[in-house]
Amino acid sequence: MRLAKSFSDQELIEKISKKKDQNTAIRQLYQEHYGMLENYILQNSGSHEEAADLIQEVMLVFVKMVSDAKFRGESSIKSILYSICRNLWITELRKRKSTLNRQGIFHSNSEETDEDVTKAIAKQESLNYVMDLFDRLGEQCKQILKLFYYEELPMKEICQKLDFSSEQVLRNKKYKCLKTLNESVKSSPEIYKNLQKALRHE
Amino acid sequence: MSNTFDLEQLERYLYGQLNAEESTLLERELEQNPELKTDLEILKLSSKGAEASGWKELIKATQKEYLQDRSESKTPFQVRTGKNITLWMSRIAASFALILVGAFAVLFLSTNPSSLESEFDLRYSTPVLRAGENSLSMMEQAYREGNYSEVLNLGENSAGLEPKGKFLLAMSSLELNQPENATSLLLEIEESNSKLNQNAFSDEIDYYLAKTYLDEGDFDNAQIRIEKILDDQQHTYHKNVSKLMLWKLKILKMKS
Numbered sequence: 001m002r003l004a005k006s007f008s009d010q011e012l013i014e015k016i017s018k019k020k021d022q023n024t025a026i027r028q029l030y031q032e033h034y035g036m037l038e039n040y041i042l043q044n045s046g047s048h049e050e051a052a053d054l055i056q057e058v059m060l061v062f063v064k065m066v067s068d069a070k071f072r073g074e075s076s077i078k079s080i081l082y083s084i085c086r087n088l089w090i091t092e093l094r095k096r097k098s099t100l101n102r103q104g105i106f107h108s109n110s111e112e113t114d115e116d117v118t119k120a121i122a123k124q125e126s127l128n129y130v131m132d133l134f135d136r137l138g139e140q141c142k143q144i145l146k147l148f149y150y151e152e153l154p155m156k157e158i159c160q161k162l163d164f165s166s167e168q169v170l171r172n173k174k175y176k177c178l179k180t181l182n183e184s185v186k187s188s189p190e191i192y193k194n195l196q197k198a199l200r201h202e
Numbered sequence: 203m204s205n206t207f208d209l210e211q212l213e214r215y216l217y218g219q220l221n222a223e224e225s226t227l228l229e230r231e232l233e234q235n236p237e238l239k240t241d242l243e244i245l246k247l248s249s250k251g252a253e254a255s256g257w258k259e260l261i262k263a264t265q266k267e268y269l270q271d272r273s274e275s276k277t278p279f280q281v282r283t284g285k286n287i288t289l290w291m292s293r294i295a296a297s298f299a300l301i302l303v304g305a306f307a308v309l310f311l312s313t314n315p316s317s318l319e320s321e322f323d324l325r326y327s328t329p330v331l332r333a334g335e336n337s338l339s340m341m342e343q344a345y346r347e348g349n350y351s352e353v354l355n356l357g358e359n360s361a362g363l364e365p366k367g368k369f370l371l372a373m374s375s376l377e378l379n380q381p382e383n384a385t386s387l388l389l390e391i392e393e394s395n396s397k398l399n400q401n402a403f404s405d406e407i408d409y410y411l412a413k414t415y416l417d418e419g420d421f422d423n424a425q426i427r428i429e430k431i432l433d434d435q436q437h438t439y440h441k442n443v444s445k446l447m448l449w450k451l452k453i454l455k456m457k458s
Binding site: 022026027031034052055056059060063064067126127130131133134135142145148149171175179181185186196 | 209210213240241243244245247249250251252253254255256257258259260261262264265267268269
């Protein structure tokens with residue numbers, strides 16, 4: 001997993017936001033920051049396995065912040081990753097309240113909290129529910145939706161790639177898949193509650 | 203889902219693909235119809251969820267690869283040390299090879315017949331004898347005094363010279379830069395030794411023949427004599443020749 005060249009923070013942000021060579025960008029994030037993030041978890045009562053699970057979540061929150069233009073490099077990538085990691089880990093530890101009290105690993109009130117990070121984490125929690133529902137779709141549906149929303153491929157290309165007889169057949173299939181997902185989302189009490197709350201505060 | 207707008211229209215609205223009239227209509231409907239608004243938000247969430255799933259897949263694969271690489275690089279210390287030693291040994295070997303190549307290049311460029319001839323710097327010295335002790339005393343006296351021409355003159359008039367006399371003539375020829383004459387005289391002594399089963403000046407003959415052959419440019423015969431001296435540890439001149447001289451001789455052969 002050696003990288004021939006190291007990119008600057010700004011270059012990494014651009015690669016992620018434009019989805020251009022994002023694989024290289026994510027690889028560099030791991031090489032440069034995984035150790036630091038893991039160390040934080042290990043020093044705060046976490047295990048290697050817990051660190052591995054949490055760091056995946058940290059990366060996902062970070063990528064979403066960049067995609068939604070909530071992070072444009074105002075601070076260093078290192079500090080934003082650290083902030084996301086700390087917030088997520090503290091949330092996790094709060095769920096284990098009694099342990100937290102005993103070990104005194106509290107998130108100090110005086111410690112600065114990044115509002116954007118807190119919001120991004122909250123958004124990601126809702127999105128995690130949707131991702132779980134997405135995983136329950138059939139393989140073909142997942143492929144179509146991923147190629148369309150993540151890879152951002154045009155319908156014509158997806159049609160060729162997945163061997164559909166026509167774009168119209170693919171379009172129909174795509175909306176059918178999307179409809180299934182939407183219905184699952186709508187019937188999910190956790191998501192629906194958050195959604196209604198968000199709409200009320202709009 | 204609202205009856206007025208379907209999923210496809212909502213998505214086209216999100217991507218800004220509706221025309222102005224359709225957009226206005228939809229926006230009006232959104233204001234009045236909370237169900238449609240919820241549908242639109244759910245559509246946004248679903249599409250973001252699908253996109254995030256793509257990112258999650260990439261992140262998961264990258265993390266797996268990263269952790270695998272990391273665990274491989276954390277192999278036992280001894281193994282890493284072994285690898286390092288091998289690496290360093292090969293680097294040292296490469297450096298030595300480079301130095302050898304460089305040294306060989308210098309040797310190759312700097313070696314010429316005269317540089318090698320200068321290494322045959324042993325001049326033959328006659329033992330000190332009292333005057334009139336034997337018939338060769340005059341030649342020896344002249345040789346000691348450095349009067350090599352006189353030695354050659356004395357030798358010319360002396361038919362049937364003994365090996366010692368011939369040897370003095372050979373050495374004087376060498377001093378007077380007449381290597382062919384010296385070679386011929388030394389070979390005569392060697393032949394006589396062979397016939398009479400004697401060893402007169404045999405070690406000296408090897409050493410000085412190597413020198414005369416070198417002077418004459420006969421590198422093959424010079425090499426034979428040097429190898430003979432090198433191979434015989436009891437040879438009088440064993441310490442006066444070296445493998446380096448042999449290398450230089452081989453370089454001269456290559457150059458010629």
